[in-house]
Amino acid sequence: MNREEYLARLRKALSSLPASEVTDICGDFEEHFAIGLSQDKTEHEISAELGDPESVAGSYLGDAGESVSTEDAVRAAANCAGNNGGASSANTAAQEKDLTGPRLFVILFNVLVMIWVAFTWVTTLFCLWGVTLAFLAAGIGLLLGLVAVSGIGISLLLLFGIGSLLLAIGSGILNFFITKWSVIGTKAYIKWNIKVYNKGF
Amino acid sequence: MNVQFKKGVLDLCVLSMLKGSDQYGYELANTLSELIQISDGTVYPILRKLATDGMVTTYLQESTSGPPRKYYRLTGLGTKTLAVLLQEWLAFSSSVTKIVGGEEQ
Numbered sequence: 010m011n012r013e014e015y016l017a018r019l020r021k022a023l024s025s026l027p028a029s030e031v032t033d034i035c036g037d038f039e040e041h042f043a044i045g046l047s048q049d050k051t052e053h054e055i056s057a058e059l060g061d062p063e064s065v066a067g068s069y070l071g072d073a074g075e076s077v078s079t080e081d082a083v084r085a086a087a088n089c090a091g092n093n094g095g096a097s098s099a100n101t102a103a104q105e106k107d108l109t110g111p112r113l114f115v116i117l118f119n120v121l122v123m124i125w126v127a128f129t130w131v132t133t134l135f136c137l138w139g140v141t142l143a144f145l146a147a148g149i150g151l152l153l154g155l156v157a158v159s160g161i162g163i164s165l166l167l168l169f170g171i172g173s174l175l176l177a178i179g180s181g182i183l184n185f186f187i188t189k190w191s192v193i194g195t196k197a198y199i200k201w202n203i204k205v206y207n208k209g210f
Numbered sequence: 211m212n213v214q215f216k217k218g219v220l221d222l223c224v225l226s227m228l229k230g231s232d233q234y235g236y237e238l239a240n241t242l243s244e245l246i247q248i249s250d251g252t253v254y255p256i257l258r259k260l261a262t263d264g265m266v267t268t269y270l271q272e273s274t275s276g277p278p279r280k281y282y283r284l285t286g287l288g289t290k291t292l293a294v295l296l297q298e299w300l301a302f303s304s305s306v307t308k309i310v311g312g313e314e315q
Contacts, residue, residue, distance in 0.1 A: 037235055037254045040277055044236040047276035060249025068255035 011052040012042045015062055022066030034069060111209040115202050123198075134188060141180040148173030216246055220256050222299055225284065225292040228266060234279035257282055265291055 010018075016035055023031045038059070045055040059065065151170035155163060223246070227238055235257060239250040260266045265288035270278045284292070 034254070034258065037258075037280065038251075040234075040280060041236050041239065041250065041254070043277040044234075044273075044279065055250075058243065058249060059251035062251070065249075065251035065255065068252065069258065071259075 010056045012039075012056070015042075015052075015056045015059065019062040019066055022063045023069060025070065108206075108209050111205045115206050119202070127195075130191065134184070134191065137180070137184045137187065141177050141184055144173045144177035144180060148177055216248055219299060220248070220252065221260065222292070222295045224253065224256055224260065225265065225288055225295065228282055228284045228288070229292060232281045232283040234271075234281050236279070238282070260288065264288075 016038060019038060020031055020035055023034060026034075041059065042052065042055055045058075046052070050058075148170050151166050151173060154166050155170070158166060220242075223242060224238060227233060227241065235254060236250075238257070239253040242248055242253055243250050257266065261268060261282070264285055266282045267285055268280050268282055271281050272278050
């Protein structure tokens, strides 16, 4: 097929596009022919190398699927670069959630409610550990008292002393777990706060 | 070579070839068709799409032999897109190689 035939078939296959675009595209191919001819190729060779004009035209008319990868990459590149061009900044704004509500909630909830809950709970924990310490001190005190008394007093002191120590150990174990769970709960609560603050509910 | 393989990477190839220096369509078409056996005509629709997407700009330059040539130059967006596509391609091709090559890594 010679140059004229090739361009005619191409033009015909592109006829659904605006005329100016068709002229533009055909210009590229005319240039290709001209350069090829200047390098001593024949029109037929060049036509053959270019490939079927109808399938070339098909690429201009666009399979939607083909362009997807580039568009994704364009978007990624634009986002990467913090490109502030109209369309892409509108895109980014739409993707970003409004976090004012969640942030305000986190701050107010903590200041108005959680601070008192935390205060009460910490105080309670101190009291519980205080009880344990009191039993421990009492137990030790009573057992030390053994050296000073004799008779029936010994068995009573021994009984109360050991009882107090057992209570100290028991309440100590209980307090240990209560404290541990409190720490775990506090960590989870802080994590949740950070999540809400940064990403909303 | 499988046509489907080529389709996805032609944008990447064209952008890469423009990275070093501006080139005109014939040149790009010739190199590409030699290296990965595509028909010359495939390149022009790609170039046009890249221009529409703002990846490349074009300008005409006189030539000592033959007609003025339309040169293609990579834009800033084109350069960034090239980097993204290249990254994707490298990750993708190494994964595919891993899959088809079995234990070879």
